Amino acid sequence: MGGQWRLSLAAFFIGCLLYKGLMLSSLIDPAGRSISYLRVSVTDRCDMRCVYCMAESMRFLPREDVLSFEELLRLSQVFVHQGVRRLRITGGEPLVRRDIGPFFETLGQWLQRPEQAGKLDELTLTTNGSLLDVYAETLFKAGVRRVNVSLDTLNEDRFAQITRRGKLAATLNGIKAARAAGLAVRINTVAMAGVNEDEFDALLAWCGSVGADLCLIETMPMGDTGTDRTASYLPLSKVKTDLAQRWTLTPVPDRTGGPARYMRVAETGQRIGFITPMSHNFCGSCNRVRLSCTGRLYTCLGQEDGIDLRDIMRSGGDNAAILAGIQDAIARKPTGHDFLLGQEAGVVNGPARHMSVTGG
């Protein structure tokens, strides 16, 4: 009898382990990639119109198409319950959305922290920095510890030209406020031939002076922006070789869950990262999916395929129906993107949607 009891107990524990294993594996795609990172775009709107991202006369979505914060939280929670450990909030410009502070405070309660047993390892943000001085402390209090801030130049006129309506001083203020609040900052710089390629040394030195990492990004052909991105495409392999003539760069294995590959800059003590979707894709280790502000789940930045979770949710679907939709999409996650830009003369190939729909 005692032996039987022990066997039943063992069977129960094995059952629990298997169940847990199944739960953990529910977001593994057919290529074996475990999906642990969700990027959530909270708005398609923005106070800038960067030349590589949007058209000057960008038309934004009607408000009713955009998910409410309650809807965004509900969908995000389904992912977190299925093993997503990192959330990055993006846009459009996430900080222009009203009540973004309380949204971060709610998400912060899902973090694993000494005082709470949440399931999330990390909550981060990508921003253009224009409103960061207003929100830096709120973000830190909510549990955010690092932010990515887009900054393509340190020259005021050039900044105005690239962003079409941004103010360099506002972004620099935001970065200063973020550092003062205790947030680690990574500067995201889209590398553009003939636009800011003469500034990488200055940016690297400036990042060292404010204690920020710098991450250079190749221009991707996402959506029609009314400008020819083929002409400004700059392969980062060339940039790296060039920088290495003046800076001591040592590869470091650090990964932050995203696609950047890092090197330590001995002269500043900071890191430089390279994101090379065009010249060297990083799809083999992709652990990410992206939720647009309309509730469409994209399993690849460079592909159109996805699933409309808003339809499922707004037609009364319960969390099991939402999860079935997510699993269906992940089962079709492409093995890689197929961007083409300036690699064959005249060929520009990428999704029709703008980067501001799914964020970065």
Ligand code: SAM
């Ligand atoms: N507004 C915020 C910002 O600018 O940081 C968040 C959204 S923005 C779409 C996210 C990132 O995507 C920014 O770092 C931006 O520079 C980058 N990005 C936008 N369009 C891009 C493109 N066509 N190619 C490469 N990066 C792009």
Ligand code: SF4
């Ligand atoms: Fe706005 Fe960011 Fe796109 Fe620039 S890159 S237009 S700041 S969403």
